[in-house]
Amino acid sequence: MQPQSFLYQEADGVGTITLNRPERYNALTFEVYAELGAFFKHLSSRESCRVVVITGAGKAFCSGGDVEDIIGELFSRDSKGLLDFTRMTVDLIRAIRNCRKPVIGALNGTTCGAGAAIALACDFRIASTFAKCAFLFVKVGLSGADMGACFLLPRVVGLTKATELLMLGDFIDAQECERIGLYNKVLEPEKLMPHVHELAARLCKGPQHGLAVTKDMLNRAMGFDLETALEEEARVQAECMEHPDFRESYDAWVEKREPKFK
Numbered sequence: 001m002q003p004q005s006f007l008y009q010e011a012d013g014v015g016t017i018t019l020n021r022p023e024r025y026n027a028l029t030f031e032v033y034a035e036l037g038a039f040f041k042h043l044s045s046r047e048s049c050r051v052v053v054i055t056g057a058g059k060a061f062c063s064g065g066d067v068e069d070i071i072g073e074l075f076s077r078d079s080k081g082l083l084d085f086t087r088m089t090v091d092l093i094r095a096i097r098n099c100r101k102p103v104i105g106a107l108n109g110t111t112c113g114a115g116a117a118i119a120l121a122c123d124f125r126i127a128s129t130f131a132k133c134a135f136l137f138v139k140v141g142l143s144g145a146d147m148g149a150c151f152l153l154p155r156v157v158g159l160t161k162a163t164e165l166l167m168l169g170d171f172i173d174a175q176e177c178e179r180i181g182l183y184n185k186v187l188e189p190e191k192l193m194p195h196v197h198e199l200a201a202r203l204c205k206g207p208q209h210g211l212a213v214t215k216d217m218l219n220r221a222m223g224f225d226l227e228t229a230l231e232e233e234a235r236v237q238a239e240c241m242e243h244p245d246f247r248e249s250y251d252a253w254v255e256k257r258e259p260k261f262k
Contacts (some may be wrong), residue, residue, distance in 0.1 A: 001039065001042050003017075003035055003036075003039050003192045004031075004035065005029065005031045005032045005036075006018060006019050006020050006035070006036065007020045007057075008031060008039070008050055009049060009235040010159070012201070012204065013049065013050035013204040014049070014050070014051050014053060014197070014200045014201070014204060015043055015046070015049035015052050015053070015101075016052075016053040016054075016055065017053065017054040017055070018037070018051065018054075018055055018056065018057055018148050019032070019037070019054070019055070019056040019057065019061070019062055020056075020057045021044075021057075021129060022056075022058025022059070022060070023058075023144060023205070024059065024063070025058070025059065025063035025067060025109075026056040026058070026060050026061065026062045026063060026115070027062070027063050027065065027066035027067070027069070027109060028062065028064065028065050028066060028070070028086075028114055028115075028251050029066050029069045029070060030069070030070060030073075030088075033088050033089055033092055034088060036086070036092055036095075036247045037091045037092040037094075037095045038095075040052070040092070040095035040096050040099050041095050041098075041099075041104075043090075043099060043101060044095075044098065044099040044100045045099065045100070048210055049101060050101060050203070050204045051101055051103075051104065051203045051204050052099065052101050052102070052103045052104070053064070053077060053103075053104045053106055053196055053200055054103065054104070054105055054106065054118070054122065055105075055106035055107075055108050055193075055196075056108050056115075056143040056182060057109075058109070059108075059109045059110065059130070060108075060109040060110040060111075061091035061106075061107045061108055061109055061110065061111040061115055061119065061131060062110075062111060062112075062113075062114065062115025062118060062119075063110055063111055063113065063115055064114040064116075064136070064182060065112020065113060065114050066114050070085075071140075074166045074261070082181065083206070086146075089114065089146075089147050090147055090148060092118070092147070093117060093118070093147050093148040095120045096118065096121040096122065097121055097148075097154070097219055098219070099215075099217065100212040100216075101120075101208075101211075101213055102124065102203045102215070103122045103123050103124070103200060104123065104124040104125075104126060104196055104203075105118070105119040105122035105124065105125045105126070105127075106126055106129070106192060106193060106196040106201060107119055107126065107127035107128060107131040107133075107174075108128050108131065108189070108192060109128060109130045109131055110130070110131065110132055111118075111127075111131050111132070111133045111134075112132075112133060112134040112135075112136050112138050112149060112171070113135070113137065113177075114146075116133050116134060116135050116136075116149075117119055117135070117146065117147035117148060117149055118147075119133070120149060120153060120156065120182075121147075121148060121152065123215065124184050124187050125177075125182065125184055125201065126147070126184055126187070126192065126195060126196050126199065127174045127175050127178070127183045127185070127186050127187070127192070128174065128178065128186070128187065128189045128192045129175070129179065129186055129187070129188055129189065130174065130189060131149070131169070131174045131183070131186070132172065132173050132174060133166050133171065133173045133177050133182065133183075134165075134169060134170060134171040134172070135149055135153070135166050135169060135170055135171065136169040136171075137149075137166075137168075138167060138168070138169040139169040140192070144165075144166030144167055144169065150162075150163075150166065151165060151222070152217070153165065153166065155222060156181060156182060157180045157181055157182055158180075161180050172185060174186045182226070183260070202220045205258075205261070205262065207245040207249070207259075208245075208262075209240065209243050209245055210240055210243075210245060213236050213239075213240060216236075217232065217236060220232070244262065245259075245261050245262070248260065248261060248262075249261075
């Protein structure tokens with residue numbers, strides 16, 4: 001499955017998606033939305049890919065929906081057509097969160113609108129110093145609660161800061177994003193991809209089953225009470241103890257070598 005609306009490369013277990021409309025700051029079209037969502041679903045079960053990286057070409061990670069190709073066309077749609085579109089956008093977020101592989105957002109530049117929502121859905125956000133960020137939906141007269149932002153952002157940065165970001169829609173610089181916990185790490189541009197590759201390689205060597213279960217539990221635990229969380233963690237951990245990776249970790253420890261997880 002080779003995408004048509006963005007680039008994809010795979011090497012040593014790491015699949016790299018590159019949004020490739022640098023002349024439009026990697027703005028999203030209807031085609032990119034649909035194909036990107038479908039491709040994340042494909043990667044979730046693609047055995048040769050153990051970690052996913054998503055980044056952008058040029059000066060931006062993603063500037064959101066294309067004003068000419070999307071917003072202009074939306075005015076010709078009826079209510080059902082508009083809902084079809086918004087459901088397609090959230091399906092992309094669902095596909096990223098449900099992907100059973102760790103997803104690293106390599107934020108090489110401006111990250112705003114739908115681009116900020118995509119970054120928020122990633123498991124890791126490693127950013128360039130140029131990766132300013134804005135959830136700017138209110139700036140165009142829409143709700144700041146879009147593409148999962150009202151659910152995910154308060155859980156990442158807290159309700160107070162999330163309210164500010166979603167209601168004002170202002171840009172904040174990469175250093176502020178790191179300070180509030182939105183970005184894991186901010187690096188000079190030339191250090192961004194080497195660090196991302198190092199992180200991806202480390203995750204590739206990890207137990208893929210354990211990582212997938214961890215991501216699934218992080219998703220589901222957002223709706224748990226404490227008792228449910230404790231019971232579910234006990235249940236899935238017991239299941240992991242029956243997986244070959246647990247035995248391999250023990251054997252590697254006994255034999256004083258690095259584990260080789262399948």
